[in-house]
Amino acid sequence: MTKTALAAVKRYRAALALLLIDAVLALVFPHFSPALIRNTWSNFAEMLSVLPPVFLILGLLDVWVPRQTVMRCLGPGSGILGALLCIFLGAAAAGPLYGAFPVAETMHRKGASYFNVMVFLGAWSTLKIPMAIFETSALGARFSLTRWVTNVFVIFVVATVINRVLPPAEKCVRTTDGNDGE
Amino acid sequence: MFTLALYLFAFGWLGLTYLKDRQKARAAVTKCCRSFFNIFPDFAAVLLLVGLMLTFLAPETIARLIGKSSGAAGMFLTSVLGAITLIPGFVAFPLAASLLKMGAGIAQIAVFISTLMTVGVVTAPLEAKYFGWREVLWRNGLNYLFAFFTALVIVKVVGA
Incomplete structure (x- = not known):
């Protein structure tokens, strides 16, 4: 007690x-x-x-989407298509960046490559479509479009660098559902 | 609205799962609860931190700080403010637009928006829980530097 x-x-x-x-x-x-x-x-x-609904959806994805599917679409061998899919997934999202962390964890555990997870994080933080619409109305299309396109490039550079500099042991997303806490 | 759709989708899917396979539904709910309650203490800490920050570094305070700031010093100031604050987009963009009207430069605003989106000092402990501190340092550090690059491109295209 x-x-x-x-x-x-x-x-x-x-x-x-x-x-x-x-x-x-x-x-x-x-x-x-x-x-x-x-x-x-x-x-x-x-x-x-x-x-709560986000975590529930993640739990459902966990039991429904087979690892092989994620592996094939987003895994280490998925190439440019896998990365583009991650850009799309991140851009379609809504909510602050910390909402992306548990999603990234599930993706990685299901077999998405670390590079693709980093691309997804980058896309979620800067390419969100609902946000871009809002940005356009406040700051103009030239501003938001330029930022969007530049960020696609930045995302790939940042993901590539992180993927290179981190030692293999560090290139993982920690599971938070129990025993491997710290 | 969006939240309601999210709930309908999540629980609709759970209902269908339950009808098809009770075992799967149970497994999904267990997973959901376990990962939620294990990360919740960290979320709580970050949310408290964000509440503090929004109070003592409110959008109005930021507006006063940024004001007409210009030049490299202004870019540095706005980049730091963007990195440490966490403002939702629907507040940040109108704020940025009004700052432009108040006389802040495009470069300063672009750096502010970029660091706001990509660099998260208050959320760093939570990010580290998932990705480890090395990733946090590299991702935030690189994005901080690239915010200046993005700003320069925007200035070239949109004009100062």
């Missing part, structure tokens, strides 16, 4: 420390505290509404 409680405290130590910082800051700067509560709350509300 106390052991599980202790383990829980340990797992949440970063979150608890931040809560403490929040409390101290709210006391020191009382006029900031409504905004602090509002921002923190809306953050949690937003993520907690989006994350």
Whole structure:
């Protein structure tokens, strides 16, 4: 009983420390505290509404999509088509970059190559179509189109460099569903 | 709207899976819960950090900081702000547009947008959980540098 409680405290130590910082800051700067509560709350509300279906879809993909399929389409031998598919998958996504991490984990575990996972991360961060539409209306088509095209190039350069410089042992996406924690 | 569609899709699929193969449905739900609850403490920490950041480095504060900033120093300032902050796109783009009207340069805004999208200092601990610190340093470092490259291309095409 106390052991599980202790383990829980340990797992949440970063979150608890931040809560403490929040409390101290709210006391020191009382006029900031409504905004602090509002921002923190809306953050949690937003993520907690989006994350459950995302994780459920990942679980379903896990049981339905066979490893061979992912391997063939996105694996080490998938070539330029695999990379382009990753660009497409990332661009079709919505949500902040940290939403891409669990998706990347499933992709990699199912056999997508590390290079392709990096391309996917890059595409998710910069090429999202819904975002590009928004960008175009705010900053103009020339701006967003130039940025989009330049970023396709940057994504490939960054993925290539990371793929080269990381030692093979580091080129993996850690599973978060248990025993290999740290 | 989007969230609702996501829920309908996820639970519809789960329902179909259950009808076809209960074992599979159970396995999917187990996997979903396990990976969710194992990463949740880290998500909670990042969300708290983002809440703090949005409060003390609010879009209005950033607007004041960036203001009319120009030149290489302005690019450096905006790149750092973009790297450490985490602002959703639907807030960031109108913010960028109004900064342009306030007199900030295209290059500075382009660097801000690029680092905002690709470099995540507050989310680094979460990224490290999945990818390890080496990947975090390389991916964020390279993207930080390339933000300046992207900005230069945009300036060439769009004009300062």
